[in-house]
Amino acid sequence: MTLSPSRIGELAEHLERAELECREVVKITALEPDMDWADAYAIQWAIRARKVARGDRIVGLKMGLTSHAKMRQMGVETPIYGFLADYFSVADSAELKVSELIHPKIEAEIAFVTKAPLRGPGCSISHALAAIDFAVPAIEVIDSRYENFRFDLKSVIADNASSSRFVVGGRNRAVEDLDLRTLGVVLDKNGETVALGAGAAVLGHPAASLAMLANLLADRGEEVPAGSFVMTGGITEAIPVVAGDVVTARFQDLGQVSIRFT
Numbered sequence: 001m002t003l004s005p006s007r008i009g010e011l012a013e014h015l016e017r018a019e020l021e022c023r024e025v026v027k028i029t030a031l032e033p034d035m036d037w038a039d040a041y042a043i044q045w046a047i048r049a050r051k052v053a054r055g056d057r058i059v060g061l062k063m064g065l066t067s068h069a070k071m072r073q074m075g076v077e078t079p080i081y082g083f084l085a086d087y088f089s090v091a092d093s094a095e096l097k098v099s100e101l102i103h104p105k106i107e108a109e110i111a112f113v114t115k116a117p118l119r120g121p122g123c124s125i126s127h128a129l130a131a132i133d134f135a136v137p138a139i140e141v142i143d144s145r146y147e148n149f150r151f152d153l154k155s156v157i158a159d160n161a162s163s164s165r166f167v168v169g170g171r172n173r174a175v176e177d178l179d180l181r182t183l184g185v186v187l188d189k190n191g192e193t194v195a196l197g198a199g200a201a202v203l204g205h206p207a208a209s210l211a212m213l214a215n216l217l218a219d220r221g222e223e224v225p226a227g228s229f230v231m232t233g234g235i236t237e238a239i240p241v242v243a244g245d246v247v248t249a250r251f252q253d254l255g256q257v258s259i260r261f262t
Ligand code: OOG
Pocket: 063, 064, 065, 066, 067, 070, 074, 107, 140, 142, 143, 144, 149, 156, 161, 162, 163, 232, 233, 234, 238
């Protein structure tokens, strides 16, 4: 850590304000060029604490930058995690006003709900699979608070991994009944296929993303609690959306999930 607790608090307020007031800010590494990874996650956890203090509930966790398509798109090469608050949740097929957001993009993701705590370090795919209750399909709406989604890894970690909204749909399936690596997804925007892929795009296996989450959380003495909802990361690159767009992600074996932007 290079930053003082009071500076962490100021930067958390700065970034959370940008989210709540729906406006872009400069990368925080431009303000604090010497900040390190621990500072970046400390700012994210301070944003989380601000929300909890205000009465928002934390309803899940997410991994980001877990696919090569996403790493290439964003020019970074390490997966990261973030948290999901209750008000990020949008019902399947519901409308979302783009005026509530800065410059949204959508991602098709395989999500898990866990039935046992998962604690790193040393978590592997088999540990993660044993902790999963079921898989469920999701769309994530990301909305970086940084201009043009241009950021470095520390800035995006502090900004809660661009988390903004998410939609869960389809049906719950036991992981024993799925081949998570070949599980296909087709992402349609306004009736046209704009991206497609399979589960193996996510770190070779979506459960590897859950295992990595537990290992990253262990750096702060945290774990993935039983009953967690965890999004494992976009399978393809993220697709920008504007008012009027309707997006549907169709997943093999898991059904579909959709959202309408107004
Ligand atoms: C960071 C968040 C990436 C994913 O699924 O890869 C992410 C970003 O690209 O803004 O949520």
